[in-house]
Amino acid sequence: MANCIYQYSVLGALMNGICQDGTTAQNILKHGDHGIGTIRGLNGELVIIDGVAYHFPANGPLRPVEAADIIPFAMTTWFQPTLTSHVPCISMSTLFDSLLPVFPDEQNVFLSIRLVASFSRVVFRVIPAQSKPRESLLALAKRQEIRECTRIQGTLFGFWSPRYTSGFSIPGFHLHLLSADRTVGGHVIDFDAEDGQLAAAVVRNYQVELPASEEFREAPLNCVKEQDLHTAEGSPAPR
Helix, strand or coil: CCCEEEEECCHHHHHCCCCCCCEEHHHHHHHCCEEEEECHHHCCEEEEECCEEEEECCCCCCEECCCCCEECEEEEECCCCCEEEEEEEEEHHHHHHHCCCCHHHCCCCEEEEEEEEEEEEEEEEECCCCCCCCCCHHHHHCCCEEEEEEEEEEEEEEEEECHHHECCECEEEEEEEEECCCCCEEEEEEEEEEEEEEEEEEECEEEEECCCCHHHHCCCCCCCCHHHHHHHHCCCCCC
16 A cells, blocks of 8 residues: 555664564565665664665665565655655755645654755764674664765655654654665765755555564563654654
C-alpha cells in the first residue's frame, strides 16, 4: 500500500545499544522503495532510493546493500507524493516552511519527504561503529565526526515524525542523502540547496515490527528523553 510506513524496531533500542541482530535487507525492501535506517552494530547509515538500498559505512566507500545484510532499524514506504513543488532555494532551516501547505492541517501524522536538488552545502553526521556490546547511540554520538560536502547533486529522503512518537522514531525531521553519482551520502544535519524538486506525502498508516531476538527481549526499554534523541541523531527539535 502506498504512503504507509513500515518500521523495523524502535529508536529506543538503538539508544540502548540493541543493534547486533535484526532483519535482512531483502525483507526491508519488500516493504518500500524509499527509506532510511542503519546497519548491524550501528556501522554507518542506510538509505533506500527508488528501490535500491545503499550503505554509508563509518569508514570506507559507499556500497550497495546486499540482500543478507542485517538491518537492526529501518523505516520504509512506497512513496507516492501528495505534494510536489519547485523550490528555487531551500535549506534545513526553511524545509518546514516549504511544507506548510501540508502542516497546518496535519500536525499529528507522519510525512515522507523527497528532495532532488543541487546542494551547495551538505553537513553529515558520521557515527563510528560500536566498539563493545550494548554501546549506546548517545555514547557513540560523543565520538561522531562531522563532514561537509559542497556542490553536489543528489536526492534527500526521510521522514517528519510527530512529537508523540519519541522513542519509536525521532520527532521532527530524520533525513538521509544520496549523491547523484552514488559516491557521497549519509545522515544529514544541515543543508543548503538550489533548484529543488520537493515532494512529500502524508502518512497515516504506521506499522512497527518489533524484533524477536533475545537481544531485544532480555532487557526492558525505558522511555527516551526527546532531547537525548536529538543529541544522538544530530537533528533539530520540531517546532
